[in-house]
Amino acid sequence: MNHRLLILGTLGEFVQLVQKAKQKGYYTIVCDGYPNGEARAYADASYILPVTDTDAIAELCKKEKVDGIITSFSDLLMECMVKIAAKADLPCYLKPEQLPWYRDKSVCRQTLRELGLPTPGYVKIPVSLSGEPDKIKQLVQNLSYPLISKPMDKYGSRGIYIIHDENELTEQIARSAEFTDLDEVLVEEYNDGFEFNMMTWVNDGKVNVISIADREKTQPEANMLPISTRNVYPSRFLSHVYEPAKDLLQSYIAHTGQMDGPLSMQFFWKPGKGIQVCEIAGRFFGYEHELTDMVYGFNIEELLLAGVYQKEKISEMFVGHDIFHPVKHGAVLYFHGKLHNIADQTKAYELAENEAVVKPWIFYETGDTVVEYGPNPYLALYYISAVSREKLDEITGYFFDEMSMTDSDGQEITYRNQMPDYFITEE
CATH class of the missing domain: 3.30.470.20 (ATP-grasp fold, B domain)
Known part of the structure; x- marks a missing residue:
């Protein structure tokens, strides 16, 4: 059987995946919202649709008689793939009802806590409290500084900020709130290990x-x-x-x-x-x-x-x-x-x-x-x-x-990387 595979994602990370699929004789279809995605040049068919339009991509799967779907490398792509697979009746290793354990940071933390597994101390802060610093301080009173504020529904380190002490608490939470579509942000203890x-x-x-x-x-x-x-x-x-x-x-x-x-x-x-x-x-x-x-x-x-x-x-x-x-x-x-x-x-x-x-x-x-x-x-x-x-x-x-890159004024734009200090001896 000549399998027909939908690969969700067209950026450079997906080129080898498309190439290997074609080597195996699979008909490859790539799809996402990037019109210039590098993997498009290697696929048998290519569609430009936002990955979040799961209904449209599910219909595309039916139209193209897709019998398999695959993606990786991004939480958003994974989430959308799971939803598309369910709508298009395609096999997938996760079901939509399992997504919160992998996509909602607060659900993950709560699950770890319930299972007795080690995770940083945390609280959820309602976005509506952004103008009430005293209430926010009360909610985090059992956590140890430094803290991290982060949205629970984003990826790629978006909206994550360090909170060194309570003077920075309200400001950094408000900054994280700008990145979320939810009513709460997560504040957790920062581990420097x-x-x-x-x-x-x-x-x-x-x-x-x-x-x-x-x-x-x-x-x-x-x-x-x-x-x-x-x-x-x-x-x-x-x-x-x-x-x-x-x-x-x-x-x-x-x-x-x-x-x-x-x-x-x-x-x-x-x-x-x-x-x-x-x-x-x-x-x-x-x-x-x-x-x-x-x-x-x-x-x-x-x-x-x-x-x-x-x-x-x-x-x-x-x-x-x-x-x-x-x-x-x-x-x-x-x-x-x-x-x-x-x-x-x-x-x-x-x-x-x-x-x-x-x-x-x-x-x-x-x-x-x-x-x-x-x-x-x-x-x-x-x-x-x-x-x-x-x-x-x-x-x-x-x-x-x-390493160096400079702008038109000759200024360095590359942040200077540093090697860490591994201060313990290995056993």
Whole structure:
């Protein structure tokens, strides 16, 4: 049978997924609201529709006789896919009634608390209290500073702010409220421990770990939320966090009922204090899953396609997968910048030619203006690899020192990344 597959998403992240699907003989249809999405050039058919128009895309699925739907890398895409699948009567690893456990941060926190699983202390603050600081202070009185305010219905770190003390409380909550469509925002305790990204696959109700990475951040300016600047595979603390993180996810899906499909988690860990959940998602991390292929030879696109049409292949993929024995060490370096025009990217292109770079990704053309939220999440990123963690750190330091983009006035627009201080010894 010549399967007809709808891939929800057309940006560069989806190019390899479309290519692999076509190699398998599947008829590929891509769809989202970006008319210039790079993956459109590789698909058999292409439609321009907002992913949130789930009724229209469900009708498209019926019209095109689609028998499978797939997406990843974004919470919004995952949510829309689940709704489309239900409306178009297509198989999917989640049902709409399960979405709150993966999309509503307060539901996730409450579930973790009910299950006795570690998560930061939190409260929900009604947006209507934005002009009543005394009531807000009363609601957070049992939380320990610093705090984080965040919308419960957004993704991509939108509307998230640090609250250092009660003098900043009302202002930062009001800022988060500008990003939400809900009546409340979430305020939770800020964990300053080591941070991790974990990707797994649920197969017949069992969590299979694909990778755990160190998620490193830099605070580029005072009072600015730290930004993600490097994710490193494998984590140097893998032996400390593997079992408790896996067991936590197993307990979580036992409650949510997820039996198949991608499952990711961001979490913190401190020596002597254990792990603490940041977020749990029913998809893979964007602009990062490529690292599993580089470091382990484990291809996420193959796994996603197997989840739709070849479920018997999934167990075979994990038989030979050992996250404690990487083929090499790898990292993705993220470079963020100020919202200026870009006049000179010479250094960024020079770094792209470095022998350690497996794949460069420069998101803007010279002359473009950087925008805060849009199809380009960074100024640039580089996937790099090395034979050891030490060599990888050395290469990273060089990139962090050398990276530069300037505007038409010659001003630097790239935020300066910093290497973290891993201040404990590994056992």
